[in-house]
Each structure stands twice: as structure tokens, then as C-alpha cells.
Amino acid sequence: MLDEAAAKRAHTFSTRAAARILAISPDRIRYWVRRSLVRPFKGGRQMRFGFDDLLVMRLAKELLPTRHHLDPVRRCLERVRGMFGPARPVTSLRLANYEGQIVVRDGNVMVEAMSGQVLLNFEAPPPPGKVEERFGPARVRERFEEARKLAESDPLRALTLYSELLGREPGNYQAHIDLADLLEREGDLSGALRALLGAAAITPTNADVHIRLGLLYRRREDQQNALGSFLRATECDPLSLAAHRNLAELYEAMGRKRDALRHLGMVHRLTRN
Numbered sequence: 001m002l003d004e005a006a007a008k009r010a011h012t013f014s015t016r017a018a019a020r021i022l023a024i025s026p027d028r029i030r031y032w033v034r035r036s037l038v039r040p041f042k043g044g045r046q047m048r049f050g051f052d053d054l055l056v057m058r059l060a061k062e063l064l065p066t067r068h069h070l071d072p073v074r075r076c077l078e079r080v081r082g083m084f085g086p087a088r089p090v091t092s093l094r095l096a097n098y099e100g101q102i103v104v105r106d107g108n109v110m111v112e113a114m115s116g117q118v119l120l121n122f123e124a125p126p127p128p129g130k131v132e133e134r135f136g137p138a139r140v141r142e143r144f145e146e147a148r149k150l151a152e153s154d155p156l157r158a159l160t161l162y163s164e165l166l167g168r169e170p171g172n173y174q175a176h177i178d179l180a181d182l183l184e185r186e187g188d189l190s191g192a193l194r195a196l197l198g199a200a201a202i203t204p205t206n207a208d209v210h211i212r213l214g215l216l217y218r219r220r221e222d223q224q225n226a227l228g229s230f231l232r233a234t235e236c237d238p239l240s241l242a243a244h245r246n247l248a249e250l251y252e253a254m255g256r257k258r259d260a261l262r263h264l265g266m267v268h269r270l271t272r273n
Helices: 004-010 015-022 026-034 051-066 071-084 137-153 155-168 173-185 189-202 207-219 223-236 241-253 257-272
Strands: 041-043 046-049 094-098 101-106 109-112
Touching (some): 015 051, 015 155, 046 051, 137 155, 173 207, 207 223, 207 241, 241 257
Antiparallel strands (some): 094 101, 101 109
């Protein structure tokens, strides 16, 4: 089991990955860090950003076209943190750009951040007698499908949903796989690796997850771990065409001709049959 600090580190993003997700430049993120809009973690020489940071930066991105300076946005966010305290992370609240103002929603209450004024909420209440479903099986499936649909159009929202799901269902194999695919596409290879290793821990005899790990290790230019993953895939499924093909290619790249020919021969036999 990961402790709380390790869990937080496991869901952080590099400057480059955060920039891709938010569709902004890394220089813009560095500027926001210098101006203390967000306070990233330190991961060696790199800055690492959590979900809270990404949500704050997305809100700043939405607000800044209507503002000439960053300071008003930063003051609003500082006021939000002061209103709710450190025990309430940004991800537990809903922040929105409402006609150029930062609006905080906490349950059914809406508050304008700078003034503290409570705003009227015209959303219809739940039907009488209907109990809001929290995170039962139906809610999990709903969130899972929502995350999949949002992966292309709003990767940050999708990442948040996957994080919520895995926080409640750490044994959800498919959520780990989908999260890994999304993180890899957004350029966060370390995050994708952590997600795949989580999936492999859930189903250690699944050849597919070990093939995925091998491909990711190859992309990271880690030949030894890639080799171990592909070999593990053949142990799980000796007839896996993808595993033998990748082993043949990897052994060839490593200059191990005899091993490459052995797995290439297996590929020929499998395709012939």
C-alpha cells in the first residue's frame, strides 16, 4: 500500500505534460510558478504538478483573456483557499469563470470569490424522494464512461475522473489501462508506467499488460526492462504473436541474432497456423 505522500507523488505531472494537457506553453506555466499562482512539488530538478495545480491553471487560462494582469486572479484564488482552509483542496470544490468572476461552488452554495457574496443557484433540486447516488456500481460505470468520452476533448477532466475512480476502486484494471493510455498520449511516460504497473499488479498473468509495459519501456529506451516484460508476456501466453514479434525486434536491436531468429521462427509458425 502506498502512503499518502507516495500517492500524491504518483499523480503528478511534469511541466511539459501539464502544458500539453492545458494546451499552453511551458513558459507560461513557469511564469505562473514564479508569480506564485501555483506551488509545484519538486521531483529532483523537475517541477511536478498535482491535479489541484492543473485545475487552478486551467481556470487562470480561462480568466486571463478578460484580465490584463495575473494579480487579480491570484488574489481570488488566495481568498478561496482562505475561505475553505487547507483541509479543503481545490479538487473538492468547483471553480468556474462566471462572467469574468471566479465563482466557487460548494454543494448547492455558490460564492463569488472576491466579495464572498452568495449567489443564487437556479439549478433544479433533485426530485422529491430521490436520494442522490454517490459512488455505487452505477455511478462508477457512469464516471468511467464519462472519462472515456472526455479523454480527447478535455484530458484534464478525464484524468481527474480516473483519479477519483482509482481512489475508490484501486483494483479497477481497465481504469489503470485507460489512464496509462491517456498519460502516454499526453507525454507523461512516467505516469503511464505507474498506471501500467498498477494494472500488472492486479492481473499479473495477463500477457497484454506485460506487452504494453514492454512497449512503453522501449519508448523510454529501457531495453532490459522491455526485455523482461516481453519475456513475462510469453510466460503468461506462450502463443502470443505480439510478444514473440517484439522479442525478435528487440533481440535484433541488441545484437543477439540467435535469440532474434528463435522468436522470429515462432512468429512464422504462429502466423502459418
